[in-house]
Amino acid sequence: MNKIQFLVCNISSKLSADINELIFKNVQESAAESIQRKYYYRVRLNLDAFLFLRKIKQCKYLITPASVSYINNIIRFYSTRIKYTFIQEPGIWLDMLQDVIDWYRHYISFNINNVYYIINNVKNSNIIYAQTGIDWWENF
DSSP states (O other), X not given: OOHHHHHHHHHXXXXXXHHHHHHHHHHHHHHHXXXXXXXXXXXXXXXXXHHHHHHHHHTTTTOOGGGHHHHHHHHHHHHHHOOGGGOSOHHHHHHHHHHHHHHHTTSTTOOHHXXXXXXXXXXXXXXXXHHHOOOGGGGO
């Protein structure tokens, strides 16, 4: 008997075995759904950040100096929310972030430090880079 089943059976010891089994199955299903939901939302947040970066990269000619502060706020927001260990292709992220820096650095109000913060976290959260210091994504 595993620990969760033992705890469920002890909590409701006055109930019959059939009811305990139903409770245990509900606990198992809820736990699995909870884990799936957490993983989905973490990956979804990274996807949203990636799509935003791609959008500002593609709309570089439509950006006005007034909208640069909006871009700064969104980049600052995502820089603290991205789950860096969930990034599968760091090379693509780094190329895109470098393009954002190259295209928006001429705006005085553009906060380049937030982009460098994301770049450093993307590099350092990658297990291969953290262990070897080798930018393996440059070889592909």
